[in-house]
Amino acid sequence: MDDRKTLVLTGASRGIGHATVKRFSEAGWRIITCSRHPFSDKCPWPAGEEDHIQLDLADPDGLGTAIADIRARLAANGGRLHALVNNAAISPKGEGGTRLNSIETPMHLWRAVFQVNFFAPIMLGRGLVKELKAARGSVVNVSSIAGGRVHPFAGTAYATSKAALAALTREMAADFGPLGIRVNAIAPGEIDTAILSPGTEALIDDIPLRRLGSPKEVAEAIFFLCSDASSYVNGAEIHVNGGQHV
Structure with a gap:
């Protein structure tokens, strides 16, 4: 039996x-990744492709099949899952990369955004609850600073899905907690990734630390929430934004 701790993470192909x-691979964890992109040889972690x-995640039926696949893979690990990180998200833009507001966003985009950003995390959590319980594992939902304030670049559907995800985190913490499963969220601010919107640098003046965050800094917060160091942290949302929300 594989005695390594196991992480399931969505949206592994870039950025956070x-x-x-x-970060988890360096700590010796087994990683099961879920992404709409095929595995890339640029991903330097052991057993990554297999x-x-x-x-x-926009396909509910495909997600159900994937959950069954994940559970089968975890059976070789004693049916235990130590961490589920719901990181994948979509944020559609208008023509020329413009922000889609609540008046202009087509309803089909609202539904697609909420399926990926909100429904997929609870479907995964519910689908893998037995394995999480067996390991007394942790769930981390990646929300956003846009979930708590109107953002100049994040569209309305994205922002409201992240606000809903923050609320879901509290509900899950109350429901999963008695099973020994901790559920928390992190809310990143302006993080220096390849998908930054043009003009993001102008927001630095609003950040007390006067710089963008790095994906590694967010990863460290996620790792903390999945480690024994946070064993009494449940239902929290940690802001990783250099103080931008203050």
């Missing part, structure tokens, strides 16, 4: 997800 997998599931 990529940095998170690297533990990668190509999955479009």
Whole structure:
């Protein structure tokens, strides 16, 4: 039996997800990644390709199949899951990369955004609850600073889905806690990734630390919430934004 701790993470192919997998891999964890992109040889973690599931979280039926696949893979690990990190998210833009507001966002985009950003995390949590309980594991939902304030670049559907995810984190913490499963969230601010919107640098003046955050800094917060160091932290949302929310 594989006695390593195991992480399931969505949205592993870039940015925060990529940095998170690297952090857990360095600590000796087994990583099962879920992404709509195929595995890339640029992902430098052991057994990466064999533990990668190509999955479009916008497809509820495909997600159900993937959950069954994950559970089968965890059976070789004694049916235990130590951490679930719901990181994948989509944020559609308008023509020329413009922000989609509540008046202009088509309803089909609202539904797609909420399926990926909100429904997929609870579907995964419910689907893997037995394995999380067996390991007394942790769930980390990646919300956003946009979930608590109107953001100049994040669209309305994205922002409201992240606000809903923060509320879901509290509900899950209350419901999963008695099973020995801790559920928390992190809310990143302006993080220096390849998908930064043009003009993000102008927001630095609003950040007390006067710089963008790095994916590695967010990954460290996620790792903390999945470690014994946070064993009495449940239902929290940690702001990783240099003080931008103050």
